[in-house]
Amino acid sequence: MGIASIVFILLVGASSWLFARNIMRVRRNILLGKEEVIDDRKGERWAVMTRVALGQSKMVVRPIAGFLHIIVYAGFVIINIEVLEIIIDGIFGTHRVLSFMGGFYDFLIGSFEWLALGVWVACAIFLVRRNIIKLKRFIMKELDGWPRTDANLILATEIALMTAFLLMNAADWSLQQKGAEHYTVAGAFPVSSVLAGALSNCSVASLIAIERICWWFHIIGILAFLNYLPYSKHLHILLAFPNVWYSKLKPKTEIANMERVTGEVKSMLDPSVQPPAPAAPRTVAGHEVADRFGAKDVFDLSWKSLMDAYSCTECGRCTSECPANITGKLLSPRKIMMDTRDRMEEVGKAIDTKGKWEDDGKSLHTRITDEELWACTTCNACTQACPVNIDPVNIIVEMRRYLVMEESKTRPALTSMFNNVENNGAPWAFGPDKRLDWTQQ
Amino acid sequence: MSEALQIRTMAEFAAAGEVPEVLFWVGCAGSFDDRAKKITKAFVRILNAANVKFAILGQEETCTGDPARRAGNEFLFQMQALQNVTVLNGYGVKRIVTACPHCFNTLKNEYPPLGGTYEVLHHTQFINALMKEGRIKVEGGSFKGKRITFHDPCYLGRGNNEYEAPREVLLKLDAALVELKRSKQNGLCCGAGGAQMFKEAEPGKREVNVERSEEALGVEPNVIAAGCPFCNTMLTDGVKHFNREGEVRVKDIAELVAEAGDL
Numbered sequence: 001m002g003i004a005s006i007v008f009i010l011l012v013g014a015s016s017w018l019f020a021r022n023i024m025r026v027r028r029n030i031l032l033g034k035e036e037v038i039d040d041r042k043g044e045r046w047a048v049m050t051r052v053a054l055g056q057s058k059m060v061v062r063p064i065a066g067f068l069h070i071i072v073y074a075g076f077v078i079i080n081i082e083v084l085e086i087i088i089d090g091i092f093g094t095h096r097v098l099s100f101m102g103g104f105y106d107f108l109i110g111s112f113e114w115l116a117l118g119v120w121v122a123c124a125i126f127l128v129r130r131n132i133i134k135l136k137r138f139i140m141k142e143l144d145g146w147p148r149t150d151a152n153l154i155l156a157t158e159i160a161l162m163t164a165f166l167l168m169n170a171a172d173w174s175l176q177q178k179g180a181e182h183y184t185v186a187g188a189f190p191v192s193s194v195l196a197g198a199l200s201n202c203s204v205a206s207l208i209a210i211e212r213i214c215w216w217f218h219i220i221g222i223l224a225f226l227n228y229l230p231y232s233k234h235l236h237i238l239l240a241f242p243n244v245w246y247s248k249l250k251p252k253t254e255i256a257n258m259e260r261v262t263g264e265v266k267s268m269l270d271p272s273v274q275p276p277a278p279a280a281p282r283t284v285a286g287h288e289v290a291d292r293f294g295a296k297d298v299f300d301l302s303w304k305s306l307m308d309a310y311s312c313t314e315c316g317r318c319t320s321e322c323p324a325n326i327t328g329k330l331l332s333p334r335k336i337m338m339d340t341r342d343r344m345e346e347v348g349k350a351i352d353t354k355g356k357w358e359d360d361g362k363s364l365h366t367r368i369t370d371e372e373l374w375a376c377t378t379c380n381a382c383t384q385a386c387p388v389n390i391d392p393v394n395i396i397v398e399m400r401r402y403l404v405m406e407e408s409k410t411r412p413a414l415t416s417m418f419n420n421v422e423n424n425g426a427p428w429a430f431g432p433d434k435r436l437d438w439t440q441q
Numbered sequence: 442m443s444e445a446l447q448i449r450t451m452a453e454f455a456a457a458g459e460v461p462e463v464l465f466w467v468g469c470a471g472s473f474d475d476r477a478k479k480i481t482k483a484f485v486r487i488l489n490a491a492n493v494k495f496a497i498l499g500q501e502e503t504c505t506g507d508p509a510r511r512a513g514n515e516f517l518f519q520m521q522a523l524q525n526v527t528v529l530n531g532y533g534v535k536r537i538v539t540a541c542p543h544c545f546n547t548l549k550n551e552y553p554p555l556g557g558t559y560e561v562l563h564h565t566q567f568i569n570a571l572m573k574e575g576r577i578k579v580e581g582g583s584f585k586g587k588r589i590t591f592h593d594p595c596y597l598g599r600g601n602n603e604y605e606a607p608r609e610v611l612l613k614l615d616a617a618l619v620e621l622k623r624s625k626q627n628g629l630c631c632g633a634g635g636a637q638m639f640k641e642a643e644p645g646k647r648e649v650n651v652e653r654s655e656e657a658l659g660v661e662p663n664v665i666a667a668g669c670p671f672c673n674t675m676l677t678d679g680v681k682h683f684n685r686e687g688e689v690r691v692k693d694i695a696e697l698v699a700e701a702g703d704l
Contacts, residue, residue, distance in 0.1 A: 428474075
């Protein structure tokens with residue numbers, strides 16, 4: 001086994017270990033949230049995951065972006081079959097170890113090449129949409145700074161990886177044509193054989209150098225990208241699947257019942273019913289979290305809302321459909337998800353540093369203002385638009401619950417509405433004695 | 442209106458030892474809001490014309506709690522819900538129809554975990570069924586060939602996946618149904634949901650109902666059809682904003698059916 005193989009094995013091992021560690025960190029952060037059992041209607045869940053995540057059914061609602069995304073998605077999934085061969089070749093120092101498959105291998109390599117070209121072009125168009133055409137949802141304020149850089153980095157990396165892949169094949173094909181030692185004839189190269197024209201003046205030695213550099217760049221690039229995922233919105237490529245599986249199957253406008261409140265209200269309405277015992281505080285990361293109404297911080301949201309936040313790739317389809325945002329209000333459902341994720345990351349980093357969580361005087365409400373929360377019409381345009389079934393409305397309602405039930409903070413008109421409902425049984429100042437007036441008019 | 446409305450309360454049915462076919466949940470808007478009361482009466486005329494034996498709760502009906510829950514006041518919501526469930530279960534109610542998609546959503550989806558499980562229908566579903574069963578016969582009348590566009594209420598459409606019933610009813614009026622660009626799953630909210638009806642909008646560039654009304658007026662309709670008392674108010678105001686109330690009417694589907702059938 002040569003030096004190269006040993007270096008390669010060490011690289012793959014180290015990056016796999018690092019990746020596993022990062023994924024465990026993401027998992028721990030998601031589990032900072034409240035427990036919620038989601039295991040009903042399993043058959044339906046698999047079907048929705050197959051249709052929405054695997055089948056990209058909600059992506060194609062916008063045909064141009066949907067079509068381009070399917071190319072990149074298919075490219076990502078299919079070209080990674082090639083990574084299997086790259087890993088085997090890397091460990092054993094072989095050349096195109098899977099070529100024994102003959103015609104089928106040629107077909108595979110040929111398809112990878114077309115896909116690689118497709119991914120290259122699609123990512124280039126995505127860059128143009130973001131940076132030159134400047135589509136509205138890509139230039140909004142919440143993307144300033146890191147989110148915009150993150151998006152461009154992802155696209156640039158994919159273009160670089162595809163370039164390396166095609167250039168590697170071009171050098172390989174040229175070497176095969178020249179009958180170079182080790183480079184046995186294998187594969188079909190519909191795209192790179194054209195690129196190879198640019199390499200026609202290269203010697204065998206420089207072709208080998210190009211092939212090796214691209215090979216190493218491609219595989220190191222993939223390993224680096226893998227470890228970039230947990231720090232990036234690009235994590236959606238992994239979380240899209242479980243996130244859709246666990247997504248809400250109930251009617252969109254149904255708000256889940258707070259059972260603890262039911263116990264208390266029942267005892268208020270009927271004095272013979274015992275009020276429920278107060279729930280014991282939960283200990284999360286060595287910190288006692290009070291059982292409160294609604295969401296003050298990430299600990300008070302369901303773990304599913306936190307998975308939603310990590311699954312968001314900031315495409316902004318939710319925000320571009322949101323009636324509040326369209327009419328210039330502060331609310332952006334995408335920002336709700338980004339803020340939730342950023343707060344979760346902030347808490348996670350503090351836990352990593354101190355070994356446990358200590359109150360930092362901040363919360364979700366530090367990032368998300370009341371004005372944003374009170375602008376929502378709960379119309380569910382955002383949940384309808386999201387290609388991976390993220391639910392920003394749930395977070396908004398939970399945060400409103402905290403404002404109203406824990407802080408008594410609301411809009412004055414809503415306080416009047418509450419008083420009316422409580423005293424008159426109607427949101428307006430009409431008593432029950434007026435309820436039948438319409439029959440007489 | 443040809444005759445006086447025939448309306449009986451659940452208490453009257455119980456006293457007579459009778460059971461109604463369906464409970465009509467009038468809702469707060471339908472009971473108190475001057476514009477929505479017209480929708481309530483139009484729907485009652487349809488029920489009367491179809492000889493539907495229906496009851497209302499009258500003074501025993503109270504807010505479902507929808508706006509309280511959406512505004513974060515879960516205690517108030519559950520107080521309302523549990524009281525309503527007690528009344529409904531006390532009368533043995535099995536089937537409810539309502540002209541408000543917010544009441545519809547709450548009664549249908551949010552009462553079962555609190556012990557109240559009923560078959561709940563939106564009035565457009567109910568009217569559509571009456572037409573299919575031949576219990577009311579309505580021909581186009583004054584709406585024949587008129588351009589009608591339908592604004593999907595979020596709580597009926599996206600919320601509960603009912604897009605067809607209101608459209609099927611409109612098509613029976615021999616009207617030309619013109620779809621808005623943002624319709625069905627992609628329908629734009631009128632701006633009233635999530636308890637916004639009861640507060641000022643947060644600061645912004647324009648009102649949601651103006652945005653939506655502009656879109657609706659853009660298809661040059663004779664009538665903008667609604668299926669929700671809140672949408673109705675929002676769109677009526679929006680049409681007034683553009684000074685078009687003289688030519689374009691905002692009408693609930695029940696009103697259109699009652700008017701077409703001269704009920």
